[in-house]
Amino acid sequence: MSNNSYANRPEFSFTIEKQVGLARVGTIHTPHGDIPTPAFVAAATLGDVKGLTWQQLDELGSDAALANTYHLILQPGTDLLARASGLNNFTGHTKPTFTDSGGFQIFSLPEVKITNNGATFRSHLDGHELTITPESSMQAQWQIGADIHMAFDQLAASNSREDMQIAMERTHAWAERCLREQAALYSHYITLMPKSQVFTASPLSNQPKIPPYQALFGVVQGGKFLDLRRKSAKTLAEMEVSGQVFDGFGIGGVFTADGMDTMLQLVNQILPSRRPRHLLGMGAEPRDLFIGAEFGCDTFDCVAPTRQARNGALYTRDGRINIKNAKYRHDFSPIDPECNCYTCQHHSKAYLAHLFHAHELTAGVLASIHNEYFVVNLTKQIRESLLDDTFQTFKRDYLTRYYAKNML
RNA sequence: GCUGGGAUAGCGAAGUGGUCAAACGCAUCAGACUGUAAAUCUGCCGCCUCACGGCUUCGUAGGUUCGACUCCUACUCCCAGCA
Numbered sequence: 150m151s152n153n154s155y156a157n158r159p160e161f162s163f164t165i166e167k168q169v170g171l172a173r174v175g176t177i178h179t180p181h182g183d184i185p186t187p188a189f190v191a192a193a194t195l196g197d198v199k200g201l202t203w204q205q206l207d208e209l210g211s212d213a214a215l216a217n218t219y220h221l222i223l224q225p226g227t228d229l230l231a232r233a234s235g236l237n238n239f240t241g242h243t244k245p246t247f248t249d250s251g252g253f254q255i256f257s258l259p260e261v262k263i264t265n266n267g268a269t270f271r272s273h274l275d276g277h278e279l280t281i282t283p284e285s286s287m288q289a290q291w292q293i294g295a296d297i298h299m300a301f302d303q304l305a306a307s308n309s310r311e312d313m314q315i316a317m318e319r320t321h322a323w324a325e326r327c328l329r330e331q332a333a334l335y336s337h338y339i340t341l342m343p344k345s346q347v348f349t350a351s352p353l354s355n356q357p358k359i360p361p362y363q364a365l366f367g368v369v370q371g372g373k374f375l376d377l378r379r380k381s382a383k384t385l386a387e388m389e390v391s392g393q394v395f396d397g398f399g400i401g402g403v404f405t406a407d408g409m410d411t412m413l414q415l416v417n418q419i420l421p422s423r424r425p426r427h428l429l430g431m432g433a434e435p436r437d438l439f440i441g442a443e444f445g446c447d448t449f450d451c452v453a454p455t456r457q458a459r460n461g462a463l464y465t466r467d468g469r470i471n472i473k474n475a476k477y478r479h480d481f482s483p484i485d486p487e488c489n490c491y492t493c494q495h496h497s498k499a500y501l502a503h504l505f506h507a508h509e510l511t512a513g514v515l516a517s518i519h520n521e522y523f524v525v526n527l528t529k530q531i532r533e534s535l536l537d538d539t540f541q542t543f544k545r546d547y548l549t550r551y552y553a554k555n556m557l
Numbered sequence: 558g559c560u561g562g563g564a565u566a567g568c569g570a571a572g573u574g575g576u577c578a579a580a581c582g583c584a585u586c587a588g589a590c591u592g593u594a595a596a597u598c599u600g601c602c603g604c605c606u607c608a609c610g611g612c613u614u615c616g617u618a619g620g621u622u623c624g625a626c627u628c629c630u631a632c633u634c635c636c637a638g639c640a
Binding site: 192194195199200215217220247249250252253254257258272273274299302304368399401402403404405406427428429430431432433434437450451452453454455456457458459460461462471473474475505506508510512513516 | 584585586587588589590591592593594595596597598
């Protein structure tokens with residue numbers, strides 16, 4: 150292993166090709182292939198990117214996808230995914246995958262009961278009660294068999310410092326348990342958690358399609374409180390249980406780009422530079438990606454590009470437009486004349502507007518191709534600009550133009 | 558021709574004496590969406606006004622009443638059944 154790479158296990162490593170301040174250009178190596186970074190990871194919550202086939206996702210340039218453990222536990226069940234030899238084999242997606250732990254979803258549900266043991270909540274599908282613990286989340290993620298897992302974390306109940314600190318400390322306690330379980334799962338592949346009310350995973354055996362090692366990222370919390378963020382980053386960076394350390398880190402609980410630069414500077418100076426960092430949930434706006442990459446994040450995921458696409462909000466170099474607006478009904482130009490996506494190469498705004506007004510499924514498909522391409526491609530361009538030392542100019546020009554209308 | 562039913566805002570459809578510019582749905586117009594309970598949600602949606610507020614409406618014309626979309630009369634049109 151070179152000085153520029155990190156490999157907790159031979160099957161997972163991160164190579165840094167260039168560092169510019171906190172920003173870096175690198176490659177995450179996984180059993181399902183490489184992810185050149187910075188990279189935008191497509192949100193595939195239920196095992197698909199809404200509105201897109203895997204082929205379409207592939208063709209627009211996506212290098213990775215992120216599914217959600219909470220959703221997959223509820224349906225189709227992680228036992229089934231294990232039986233199918235893992236998520237990639239089940240879905241037909243061939244590229245690297247992440248799974249989120251379910252923490253974020255659970256805390257957005259009503260009537261969540263948090264104890265030191267775990268989170269108890271009701272399924273949003275049928276209301277049945279379910280408990281997820283750090284251990285069971287790890288087990289479920291191993292059954293899903295993604296390349297990169299997130300530690301089971303807690304989001305704060307409010308923005309108050311007190312709640313933020315409670316959530317952070319619980320996240321740290323759970324992080325230790327996640328590491329312990331990770332070590333156990335790696336050596337035994339998977340173990341049983343035979344408590345009747347706790348989500349339980351069945352033992353796996355001889356599942357060659359499931360990666361032999363599945364990386365685990367610890368999740369930094371602390372909200373807007375910089376001292377908490379500092380403590381969280383330091384604690385997780387130094388955490389080691391049973392010889393197991395985090396293979397990378399997620400930065401969670403970020404809901405706005407305001408103040409994100411300062412927070413990321415602080416956190417990413419503390420996190421070990423040779424391990425990858427994923428900015429959880431951010432990427433609805435170009436500035437999120439620029440700021441994230443500039444201050445040391447390697448991967449991003451966000452539901453906004455596809456959600457907004459389904460709702461008719463489309464990205465252009467000159468800001469976001471709502472394709473359903475009356476003025477686009479007879480506009481025969483592409484969404485963005487500078488865009489090279491399939492949709493912009495083949496279709497006009499008028500056609501898209503018509504499909505949206507007619508509630509055709511194809512509207513969401515074509516719009517999702519465009520929006521997902523937009524963020525995936527922008528992140529690739531950021532990577533290129535870091536490589537050829539044009540990042541600052543690129544960033545300034547891009548953001549000035551994108552937000553010009555909003556700065557009037 | 559007779560009998561019965563009906564005509565409400567762009568469309569559909571509530572309302573059967575005051576609290577009705579008029580429920581609700583759709584459409585229109587606009588906005589929101591950041592680890593997806595989201596192909597969802599919010600607002601607007603007769604005219605004037607930034608707004609307070611004002612004005613004109615419920616097939617047409619007239620009447621009863623303090624007051625009518627709601628009651629009466631005539632007319633026009635639509636639907637069903639019977640001839």
